[in-house]
Amino acid sequence: MISDITLGQFFPGNSPLHRLDPRCKIILSVLFIVAIFIADTPIAFAFLFLVTLFLIIISRISAKVIFKGIKPIIFVVVFTSLLNVFLTVGKGAPLVEFYFIKIYTEGIVRAIFMSLRVILLIIGTSMFLTYTTSPITLTDGIESLLSPLKVIKLPVHAFAMMMSIALRFIPTLVEETEKIMNAQKSRGADFSSGGIIKRAKALIPILVPLFVSSFKRADELAVAMECRCYRGDINRTKLVKLEYKIRDFIWIFVFALILSATILTKFLPDMITRASEVLDILFYHI
Amino acid sequence: MEQKDIFIEVKGLCFTYNDDAGNNSPDASPALCNLDLKVARGEYVSILGHNGSGKSTLAKLLSMILIPTSGEIYIDGHLVSSPDISDDEIYEVRKKIGMVFQNPDNQLVATVVEEDVAFGPENLGIEREEMKKRITEALEMVGMTEYRRHAPHKLSGGQKQRVAIAGIIAMLPDCIIFDESTAMLDPLGRRDVIEIMERLNKERGITVLNITHYMDEAARANRVVVINDGEKVLDGTPKEVFSHVDELHSMGLEAPQGKELIHALNKCGIKVSDDALSEEECVEAIYSALIGD
Structure with missing residues (x-):
């Protein structure tokens, strides 16, 4: 699976x-x-x-x-x-x-x-x-190593946050893809036969709802993050501190x-x- | 009510969603209209209404995601509804009011439960030692301590929602608004979340606003506010509110099942005391009415 x-x-x-x-x-x-x-x-x-x-x-x-x-x-x-x-x-x-x-x-x-x-x-x-x-410590590592670039106004924190959220949502989206596929299959969609072009075409009815729901998720997540006082890396502490x-x-x-x-x-x-x-x-x- | 410490005060609140072009057209029907509401510190209030009644809009206005079209909102004595409120002021309000949303998946940010609970405190700039203490406490409160190092996507819906609640508890807010937080959960998950809600209210004195369309959930609060088409229709103790069965029906709502049955019996001419609310009380009332006759 x-x-x-x-x-x-x-x-x-x-x-x-x-x-x-x-x-x-x-x-x-x-x-x-x-x-x-x-x-x-x-x-x-x-x-x-x-x-x-x-x-x-x-x-x-x-x-x-x-x-x-x-x-x-x-x-x-x-x-x-x-x-x-x-x-x-x-x-x-x-x-x-x-x-x-x-x-x-x-x-x-x-x-x-x-x-x-x-x-x-x-x-x-x-x-x-x-x-x-682990991907998440890797992200922390990248953020910390790139942090000198903040001096030239590069959004290092935002970049790292994006990466970790992407990692967080991969399993969620995989699960959702499975759900949509099952829903389409139950209505007679066929994903496992035909040539490569036919199979690729069969993916379109999966990708469209997946995209739509991802946008909805992104919107809800943004609201939830704001409600939890997120405002970038202004005065932010970290639970896990990297130490050499x-x-x-x-x-x-x-x-x-x-x-x-x-x-x-x-x-x-x-x-x-x-x-x-x-x-x-x-x-x-x- | 008056002498108590008022935490949330809403005066003549109106809100109209913009149309697709982004214009605030006057003909659009308002989502909220002239709403007045006072919530005292430490109260446990349910806000009830069917889909599209404006109850979620109210939550969004209270957490400052939306700005009211007109009217005033005071939180902890501060006017927060002016359109030119600064980001710092919004930040201060959000420290006091936590929100738990409907979809647990879309509230969790991190790949480890513990780190997700830490997200709020991290944003508040809490020191590490204090943060760890708060995480332990919050996870204990929601009974998720053993899942501390787990990945959120492997938890059930109810467990995810509990983690989301822990994330809010760790920020030590004065008030938590549950915006249909139980709507996507199975009965077990719902029960857990409701129990946590009530414990937070009783043990920690946190003001709880539970926005819901489940009657039995609403009936457990100290106070029920019914919103219909953007207006406050009923406001009182669950017993008071749920005695207006016909009125609730006309708004597309129902009273809790026992209450409905008593109402139906009364209509048929069997006199049953209208005082009961919980399942046991209703059983008792119906039983004594039938035996007594």
């Missing part, structure tokens, strides 16, 4: 990842994303792969769930990998040559990096955000190190050659 839809795939739990401050997790995701896009050596990828593996293990989220999360993007990954393999023109002689198809080593390497990048990106960010952070703990700083520090390590791997081959040159010169002189 459609009511089984879970909000953003959040898995309640009490792992070290669950306990982190949402703002910290957003920052960690950004650091991780930057690291992934900077990485372009096998060492860097191996390193980030281990980091991701570590995250999966400590989050105690089953591999099945994670695999399910990657499934929808497998097609994209395979498609872009193939494009990379066939279209990259390398420097040396082609690895395989078959009529007009030429495959170079560079193409294969690039395809592998590309796939790893996308997969690590999805797993890494969902580890921090979707799987271990020492562990949050430790995590951010560690991920900053990971990012720097990834950047360093870029220069690693260069440094090795240069170091050996220096050693050579030294030995030569001795």
Whole structure:
């Protein structure tokens, strides 16, 4: 049934990842994303792969769930990998040559990096955000992180409030959709046969009443909120206060190190050659 | 009445809804017409009327969602009906008067019961420790303590409405207006809400205005005000009001069932005391009338 839809795939739990401050997790995701896009050596990828593996293990989220999360993007990954393999023109002689198809080593390497990048990106960010952070704390985190933008008059509070109300009403609207569908079905509407166009057309009599009632709900909710003294974030306190703990700083520090390590791997081959040159010169002189 | 502390005072209140073009056309029939009403602090009043009688309009005027076309509203001694009232003044009034609406779904803001109850206090700028105390108390009052960490969409209609009431209680208002709050609930949910209403009135001295079209609900209040076509028709204790059975019928309303039966018996020439109101009292009255004869 459609009511089984879970909000953003959040898995309640009490792992070290669950306990982190949402703002910290957003920052960690950004650091991780930057690291992934900077990485372009096998060492860097191996390193980030281990980091991701570590995250999966400590989050105690089953591999099945994670695999399910990657499934929808497998097609994209395979498609872009193939494009990379066939279209990259390398420097040396082609690895395989078959009529007009030429495959170079560079193409294969690039395809592998590309796939790893996308997969690590999805797993890494969902580890921090979707799987271990409830939507509502995520909203709080976003509001708090964006709050400096209030200085330039951006409606950060209104934005966060909109997001949390949207989250609140998803299950209500799903329930309502089911009700309308049943009402239409009981009058002979058919949603489950016919081609895609016919099915899409059958949705119109559901969407129209759904929209109408959403507007009515929005209106009533606005009145109810006003009656509960809501007037934006003027002199407003919050029940749940976000507080950075020492562990949050430790995590951010560690991920900053990971990012720097990834950047360093870029220069690693260069440094090795240069170091050996220096050693050579030294030995030569001795 | 006069010597008591008047909390809500309405004088010559008129209200006409604007037509579709947004103009206040004089021919449109008014939703409320020349209404006078005084409610003392701590009273438990039911406002009764059929659909479209103007009873919900009255609620909206009292909570300052609508501005009266003419007439005056005083709340706690302050004139609040002037069209150029400031936002701060409206805010002060809303601190004193809480509203519980019909549809419980459309009043809940947060995804966790506790956070929803906190919404009002958050808006009032209450300190966190105090807020937690108020939430605990409010949830206890409505008997929803064990659902503190639950998601509201998984609760029943009656439970949702109780959470909505807790959200109002946590703001510590002087008066709560229930605008057909039981209309969408099943009998059990209705009973719970009515019981909470009465407890709030008795234990906390909160002024309760219950706007309803259920007669048995209205009969439980200390005072019943009947509104018909925007005018106040009857005003008195439930016994007084429900003795005007014919008048109620002419307005499309009914008296509570027992009362109706007594009225019918009297019409047939069987004399039954007209004093009874509750179910037991009616049974008693009919029984003694039949035995006595």
